[in-house]
Every structure is written in C-alpha cells, then in structure tokens.
Amino acid sequence: MLKKKVVVITGSTSGIGLGMARAFAAQGASVMLNGLGDANEIEALRAAIESEFEVKARYSPADMSKPDEITGMISQAQQELGSVDILVNNAGIQHVAPVDEFPPEKWNQVIAINLTAAFHTTRAAVPLMRSRKWGRIINIASAHGLVASPFKSAYVAAKHGIVGLTKTVALETAEQGITCNAICPGWVKTPLVEKQIDAQAAARNMAPGDVVREVILERQPTRKFVKIEEVAALAVFLAGDAAASITGASMSIDGGWVAH
Ligand code: NAD
Numbered sequence: 412m413l414k415k416k417v418v419v420i421t422g423s424t425s426g427i428g429l430g431m432a433r434a435f436a437a438q439g440a441s442v443m444l445n446g447l448g449d450a451n452e453i454e455a456l457r458a459a460i461e462s463e464f465e466v467k468a469r470y471s472p473a474d475m476s477k478p479d480e481i482t483g484m485i486s487q488a489q490q491e492l493g494s495v496d497i498l499v500n501n502a503g504i505q506h507v508a509p510v511d512e513f514p515p516e517k518w519n520q521v522i523a524i525n526l527t528a529a530f531h532t533t534r535a536a537v538p539l540m541r542s543r544k545w546g547r548i549i550n551i552a553s554a555h556g557l558v559a560s561p562f563k564s565a566y567v568a569a570k571h572g573i574v575g576l577t578k579t580v581a582l583e584t585a586e587q588g589i590t591c592n593a594i595c596p597g598w599v600k601t602p603l604v605e606k607q608i609d610a611q612a613a614a615r616n617m618a619p620g621d622v623v624r625e626v627i628l629e630r631q632p633t634r635k636f637v638k639i640e641e642v643a644a645l646a647v648f649l650a651g652d653a654a655a656s657i658t659g660a661s662m663s664i665d666g667g668w669v670a671h
Contacts (some may be wrong), residue, residue, distance in 0.1 A: 412438045412439065412647075412652055413424045413435060413438040413439050413497075413647070413650060413651070414438075414439035414440070415438040415439075416430075416440045416441070416496040416497055417437075417440065417441045417488060417492040417494045417495055417496050417497070418435045418440045418441070418442055418443070418497040418498075418499060418650070419443040419445070419484065419485065419488045419495050419497070419498050419499065419532070419536070420432050420435070420442065420444065420445065420499040420501055421435060421445045421467055421475055421484075421499065421500055421501050421502040421528065421532065422445065422446045422501045422502025422503060423442075423444045423445055423446055423499075423501065424444060424445070424446030424452075424456060424557060425448065425601065425602055425603075426449045426599070426601030426602055426603060426628065427501060427551060427596070427599055427601060427626070427639055427642050427643070428445075428447070428499075428501040428502070428551075429456065430594060430639035430640060430643040431499055431501065431566045431643045431646050431647075432460060432468075432640065433460060433463075433464075433643070434446055434510050434556065434643035434644065434646070434647050435480045435643075435646075435647060435650070436460045436463070436464035436466045436468065437464055438647055439464075439466060439625065440466060440496075440497065440650075441466050441467040441468070441469075441493075442460060442466065442467070442468045442469070442504055443467060443469050443470070443471055443487070443488040443510075444457055444460075444466075444469070444470045444471070444494060445470070445472070445475075445492075445496075445502070446502065447472075447474075447539075448547060451474070451543070451610075453470055454470070456471050457469070458511075460515060462669070463530045463637065465498050467491075467492055469487070469488070469491045470519070471483070471484040472609070473486070474616070475502040475523070475524045476520060476523040476524050476527075476529035476533045477618070478527075481528055481531040481532055481535070482531060482535045484532075485532060485535035485536050486537070489539060489635070494539060495540065495545070495546075495550070496540065496541060496543070496545060496546060496547065497537045497547040497617060497650050498533065498540075498546070498547070498548045498549070499549045499550075499551065499646060500528065500529035500530055500532055500533070500549070500550045500551060501546075501565075502524055502525075502528060502546070503524060503525045504520065504524050504525065505521070505563070505566050505603070505660045506520075506521055506565060506566070507549070507563060507653060508562060509561075509562055511565045511590040513546075513564055513565065513663065517565065518564070518565045521565035521566055521569055522565060522568065522569050522572075525555055525565075525569035525570065525573070526565065526569040526570075526573055526576070528574045529550055529573055530576065530670060533548060533576070533580055533616065535560050536548070536585060537580070537583075537671055538590070538662070540582070540584075540587070540588075540589050541587050541589065543588075543632070544587065544588040545588045546584070546588065546589035546590075547589070547590055547591075547649060547650045547654075548577075548580060548584075548590070548591040548592070549591075549592055549593075549594060549646050549649050549650065550573050550574075550576070550577050550591070550593045550594070551593075551594055551596070551611070551642075551646075552570045552573045552574050552593040552594065552595045552628075552661060553566075553570045553573075553595055553596060554595055554596065554597045554663065554665045554668045555567045555570045556570035556571055556573060556574040556593060556595050556661060557571075557574065557595055557661065557663070557670075558669050558671075560630075570595075571591060573642045574593050574595075574661050577591050577659065577661065578659045579595040581658040581659030582658075582659065584618070584658075584660075585658060585660075586615070587644060589658075590654065590655065590657060590658035591610075591656060591658055591660060592649050592659070593660070593661040593662070594639050594645055594649070594656075594659045594660050594661075594663060595644060595662060595663045595664065596642050596643060596663060596664050596665060596668070597630070597631045597637050597663075597664070597665030597666050597668040598627055598628060598630075598631055598636055598665075598666075599635065599638070599639060599642060600636040600638075600639070601639065603670040604627070604636075608622055608623060608627060608628070611626055611627070619664045623636075628666075630668050630671070631665065631667065631668050632666055632667035632668070632670070632671075633666030633667055634666075635666060637664055637665065637666060641664060642664055643660060649662075658662070
C-alpha cells in the first residue's frame with residue numbers, strides 16, 4: 412500500500428516508534444529510524460526490518476533536542492532514501508514532579524523533545540512534501556494532549572502544544588495534498604511503562620498485576636493497555652489514501668480515557 416513512500420519516524424528504536432517502523436515497512440515503505448540506544452542493538456533492528464520486509468531502512472542518530480541534528484536527519488532521509496513522504500513525530504520523554512519542584516532543565520528538555528522537535532522536523536519536511544504535492548504528518552500526542560494529570564506539567568503542556576501545532580500545520584497545507592493529524596494514545600505497554608509498573612509495585616508493596624489494574628489503568632475505562640500494534644495500524648491508516656480528507660484531527664486511541 413505504501414510502496415515507494417519514505418517514512419521518517421523519530422524515536423523509533425523502542426516502543427510505539429519501533430512498532431510503527433515495522434508496520435510501515437510491512438506496507439512496503441522505506442524507513443528512516445531514529446532514536447537513542449546501543450549502536451549494535453539499533454543496527455540489529457534496522458537490519459531485521461530490511462530483511463524481514465524487503466525494504467530499505469536507514470538510521471539517523473539525531474538528538475531531538477538539537478535543531479541542527481534534526482534538520483540533518485531530514486536531509487539524510489532525502490539523500491539516502493529519495494524523499495520524505497511521511498513524517499511521524501514520536502520521540503518523547505516524561506518527567507514527573509509537582510510544578511513548584513519541577514527542575515527547569517527538565518521542563519526545557521521535555522518541551523524540546525516532545526514539542527519543539529516536531530516544529531523543526533515539520534519545517535524541514537513540508538517543502539519536500541509540497542514539491543511532490545503529497546505528504547502525511549502524524550504527531551504522536553497523548554491523552555495528555557487533551558486532558559491533564561497532576562505532576563506532569565511539562566509533558567501535558569508539550570502534548571497540548573503538539574495538538575495545536577497539528578491544527579495549524581493542517582490549515583497551512585490543506586490545499587497541497589498534505590495532511591497533518593495527531594494520535595492521542597492512552598496507556599500503551601512499552602518498555603518505558605513496564606519499568607513504571609515494576610517501580611510502582613515495589614514502592615507500594617503491591618503485586619504488578621494489581622498495580623496495572625488499580626494504579627496505571629485507573630483512568631482507562633477498558634482497564635486494558637492499548638496495543639502498540641493498534642497505534643501503528645492507526646498511523647498506517649492515516650498515511651493511506653483513504654485518510655486524504657482527515658486533517659487537523661486529534662484521534663483518541665485510549666480505551667475511553669477522555670470520554671470521562
Ligand atoms: P519509549 O521510551 O519506548 O520510546 C521513546 C523513543 O524516543 C525511543 O526510541 C527513544 O530513544 C527516543 N528518544 C528519547 N529521547 C530522544 C532524543 N533526545 N532524541 C531522539 N530520540 C529520543 O516510549 P513510548 O512509550 O514508545 O513513547 C513514544 C511516544 O508515544 C512518546 O511521544 C510518548 O509521549 C507517546 N505516548 C506514549 C504512551 C504510553 O503509554 N507508552 C501514551 C501516550 C503517548
């Protein structure tokens with residue numbers, strides 16, 4: 412379905428980003444991976460995508476808090492893979508603290524990686540998409556792009572910000588064959604969340620299963636994690652021709668969280 416398309420996915424060495432990279436590759440797209448991690452492990456992920464799906468996969472080590480490296484990643488995709496047709500802004504970090512104790516450097520880091528990076532990728536990629544009269548920008552926001560939780564001021568601000576950026580970019584590109592949408596997942600079981608389950612279980616002296624049900628999934632009416640594959644399938648749908656008229660939207664995939 413996406414043969415001859417090139418997708419750049421930030422933060423795709425783990426979790427949701429890696430799941431999306433594999434889902435796009437399964438549709439025949441060439442993939443530019445990005446993210447942090449052990450060089451050998453990342454090379455193994457890249458090589459596995461190439462051999463399993465018979466597509467090109469490249470890797471950019473660009474740090475999403477560094478504007479020059481971000482624009483370098485977009486140039487690298489164009490040079491090595493031929494274009495940037497689909498941009499998925501996914502890289503993200505979290506820091507949890509009361510607002511009056513929130514370290515300013517952590518605030519700046521969360522805003523840089525979760526919000527400002529998407530501005531830099533978008534401003535570099537839109538001219539390339541415009542020249543081909545086709546493009547898809549998919550921003551991985553969060554339920555926290557639509558509602559708040561305490562102690563997550565920077566994350567909630569960044570995710571609300573990316574929902575606003577999504578709408579603005581959608582309006583500016585609406586007549587150019589480009590769409591820009593946000594996906595707002597609830598809790599998804601990624602390595603990041605698995606670590607939080609173990610930490611909460613130890614801190615509260617609870618069984619991991621009870622932590623999942625009573626603490627982590629307390630806000631998610633289905634009481635089930637959203638699957639990485641479900642988020643990836645929604646991203647693939649938004650990249651397809653059937654989604655050509657969906658733009659500026661924020662799509663919840665959160666087990667009913669924001670229906671509260
Ligand atoms: P994850 O920790 O498994 O993956 C995050 C990715 O971002 C990794 O590849 C990491 O290397 C990369 N990254 C972090 N800092 C970076 C930097 N400075 N430069 C480049 N890459 C960097 O987390 P995940 O759960 O898969 O999260 C992916 C996205 O989904 C994030 O934007 C997150 O906010 C969002 N999200 C996650 C959940 C959830 O429950 N897991 C829910 C809603 C939204």
